[in-house]
Amino acid sequence: MITALWLVLVPLFAALITFFIRNQAKLIALVASLIELGLGFYIFTKFEPLAKLQFESNMPWIPSAGINFHLAIDGLSIIPFLLTVFLVPFIILSTFNKSYEKPNVFYGLILLMQASLVGVFTAQSAFAYYLFWEGALIPVYFLAAIWGGEENIRPSFKFFIYTVFGSLLMLIALVYMYMQTPANHSDEASIFYKLGFDSQTQNVLFWALFIAFAIKMPIFPFHTWQPDTYTNSPAPATMLLSGIMLKMGIYSVFRWLMPVLPTAFFENAFLVIILAVIGIVYGAVIAIQQKDMKKILAYSSFSHVGLMAAGLFTFQQIALQGSMIQMFAHGVNVVGLFFVVEIIQQRTQSRDLTELSGLSKSAPMLTILFAILMLGSVGLPLTNGFVGEFMLLMGITKAYISTPSFAIGMGVFAGLTLILGAVYMLRMFQGAMFGEANPKTANVKDLNWVEALTLIPLATMVFVLGIFPNLLLKLSDSTIKDLLISVVQRIKL
C-alpha cells in the first residue's frame, strides 16, 4: 500500500544516491522522477474525490508534546501534488542538452526540492509542514546561487532572506496556534480548524501567515525579489521557482489560512483582493515594457499569480476551483515557456527581443510549440489557461466584498489580465519568431528529439486540460465545497 510518506522518501533517497554518483546523475535523477511520476499516476487513479484524507501516514514525532509527523493526500493536496510529480521529470529532461558543473549536486538538489515540495503539499501537521516549507527553500537557493553565476549572488540572497523572514513570522503564528490547542497540544491541521479565536487575534495571525505566503507567491508589494531571481537563475531553478514553488503560497492559503482563520480571512479579503488586482495590472504593464524574454515571463508570472490569489478571497466555489486548476495550468505553461526561452538562448546566446527576430523560418517546430504554450498562457478557449481564468474572473465579479458593483469593478480590472496578457505574450512571440531573420537567428537548428520530448507533452497538456478540465476539477470539487461551507459557517463578525 503506497502512502504519502513513500512519495517523499522516493525522491529523497534518489537525491542521496545522486549526490554520490557523479557520472550518471542526470539519468538517475530522470529515472527517479519518472518512478515518482508513476506513483503519482497510481495515486491519481486510486484517489477518491469524496473521501477525506487518503494514503495517510501518521507517526508520532515528539510524542510528549503531541507533535506528529502526519502526511496524507486529500482534495486540496492532490492537484499541486500531481503538478509537482508531473513537472519535475520534464524539468530534468530539459537539462539534457546542457552540462552543468557538479551534476551530482545539481540533480541531487532538484530531487531534494521535489521531496520537500511533495512534503509541503501532503503535510497535515504544522511542524512537518514548516519543515518541508523551509526544506524546499534551501535546495532552490543553492541551485539559483551556485549555478546562477556571479550576478545572481545578490538577487538569490535577497530572495532567501525575504522568504526566511516570512517563514519565521509564519513559524511564530503556527507556534501560537499550537499553544492554543487543548491539553497536551497538537499540531494537526484538523485541530487547528477547531480553534475559535476572536477577531483581533485572528487578524494578527492572519497577517503573520499571509505575509509568508504573499512573499512566496508573490503578491504586490512583496514581489521585489522575484524578477531578478527569476531572470538570473539557471533555467531549471527558474522553472522550479515559478512552476511549483509559487504554488506553495496559493496552496498554503487553502490549507493553513482560510479554514484556520475564517473571520480574519473574511475581514481582510477586500484589502487582499485590491493588492492582488494591483499586482495583476502592474505586473502586466511592466511585462509589456520588457525586452528580456525571461523578464517578461517573470512579470507575467507575477501578474498571473495575482489572479489566482484574488480568486482565493472571493468565497466563491467557482473561483476557488479556478485557482486550483489555474495552479496546474500555470505551472505547465510557465515551465514550457521558460524552456522555450532557454532553447532560444542556447541557440542564439540572446534572449533580448531587440536582437531576435525571424526564428520561425529556421525553427518551425519550436514556433508551433511556443505558440501553443503562449496561447495557453494567454488563456485562449480550448487551452488550459482559459478554464482557470474564466472561472476566476467569474468568481471575482461575484465576490462577497463590499458592494456587488465594486466586485464587478474588481472583476473588470482583473479581466485586464486577458487583454494585457495577450499584448505582452504576442509581442514576445512576434518579436522573437516573426519578421526578417538576422545573422544571429538565420541558421538556428530546430528542436532536437530531447527538447521535443520535453515540450510536446507539455503542449499536449495545454489542450488536454483545456478540453477536459474535469479530469482535475472533479478531484477537488467536493473538498472545496466542504471547505467553503465550513469556513462560511465559522465566520464570526
Next chain:
Amino acid sequence: MLSILLLSVFGIANLFLGFLKNRQVLFIGAIIFVLLSFVANLIEWQNPLNFGSSINNAMMATNTTSTLFVAVLLLSAFLMLPLSKNYIQDAEAQPAEYYAILLFSLVGAVMMVSYESLMMLFVGIEILSVSMYVLTGANKRNMRSNEAAMKYFLQGSFATGIFLFGVALIYGASGSFALSEIKSYTSQTATISPMLYLGLMFALIGMLFKVSVAPFHFWTADVYDGAPTFFTMFMSTIVKTAGFAAIFKLLATSFVNTYNYWQLSFTILVALTLLIANITAVYQQSFKRMMAYSSVSHAGYLLLAVVAFNERSSSAILLYTLAYSIATISAFGVLILVSSKNHNEEYNSFNGLAKTNPFLAFVMTVAMLSLAGIPLTAGFFGKLWIFISAFERGLYWVLVIAAVSSTIGLYYYFKVIIAMYLKEPYKKEVAKIEVSLPYIVAFLLTTLLTITIGLFPNLILGLLK
C-alpha cells in the same frame, strides 16, 4: 559525582603521562579519559551510586537533568579533543598541561550543573574560569593571546567577585548556602529581606558575565579572537552550557517565588543581547569575531528559555546547548584547518572551499544552517522549543525581536556559505587542505548528530520529560 572523581584523577594522570614525551599518547589518552567519564556518567544515571550523606548532603546531587547536562558537556569535550591534533604538534605547545587543565576545567563545569549549594557553584565557576584564563593565554609568544588572557582575567575575576558578593548577601538574608534552605526561606517568609534581592541581582550579574549576555558581553569578541581557536571552541561551548544550566538551576530551585522580581529585567536583557549581538555580527570581517558575536546572540536565545521559566525550559536549554555546541565545534574545527593553511581568520579565507575541499564545506554548511536555525538541523528544534516555551509565558514582543534577530543571523551565517560555494578560491596556488583521520571522525559525528537530531528531536526531548 563519579564523573568529577574520574575527571580529577584523569587530569592528574594526564600530567604524569607528560613525562613520556610522546604527544600521541597524550592525545589518545585525553580522548579516552573523556570517553570513560562520559560512560561513567551514564552508568551512574542508571545506577545511582551512594557516596554517603556527608558528600551528598546539600553540596552536590545527581539527577536526570544534571546527568544530561554533564553528558552534553562531556560529549562536546569528546568531540572537540580530536580537533586538537594540529595544535599539539606545535613545538611551543605543552600538551600535557593543556589536556590536564581541560580535564580540570570539566570538573568545574560538572560542578556548575550538579551543585546543591552556592559554595559548590562558586567553586565550580572558579575552577572553570581560572582554567579558561590560562588556556586563553596558551599561545604565550603571541601578543593578542596574552592581551586576551589579561582582559579576560581582569574582567572575569571582577565578575566572580560580584558573584561572591551576591552569594554573601543571599547568605545574609536566608542564613544558608544550600539551595533547599534558600528555597524554604523564599517560599515561607512573609516579607523577604531586600538583601536577598540585592544578592540575587549581584549573583546573576556575575553569572551573566560568564555566559556573555549583553551588556556584560564586551570581553567576548576580544577574548574569543585572541585565544587559540581550539580554546575558543572550548570556551564557547563548555562555559555556555555549564553557565546556562547553572543559572536555570539556581532560579528554578531557590528563586521560583521571585520570578516577578527578575522577569522584566531578564526580558530586557534578552532583547538587548539579541539585537546588539546580531547587528554587531553583521559588521564583522573576521569569521572568528563573527562567531564570538554569534555566541553572544545564542546566549540571548538561551536566556529567553530561562525567562520563559516553565517545565519546557530545561529541555529547551538542553536541546539548544547541545545543538549549539556541536554546530560550534564543526565551525571552529573547520576554521582551525582553514586558517592553518591561509593564516587568516577572515571570511575570505573560506573562499572557494567547496571547490578545494567539498567535505569541509559541507560540514561547515550544516553547522551554519544549524546555528541559523534552519529546519532539518538540530538548531531548528532548539530554537522552536525555546519559542514554544516563550509562547507559553506570553513573551510576544521578545519573540518578534527573536524572529527579526534570526533573520539578521541568516545574513552573517550565509556569508560563509556564499564565500565557500560562490567565490573563487582564496589563493589559486593553495593546495588541498589535509584533513587527518581524527578530524574526519569528529566532523562526521557532529554533522550526523546535527542532522539526526534535526530529524528525530525526540531522541533528546524524550529524555527529559
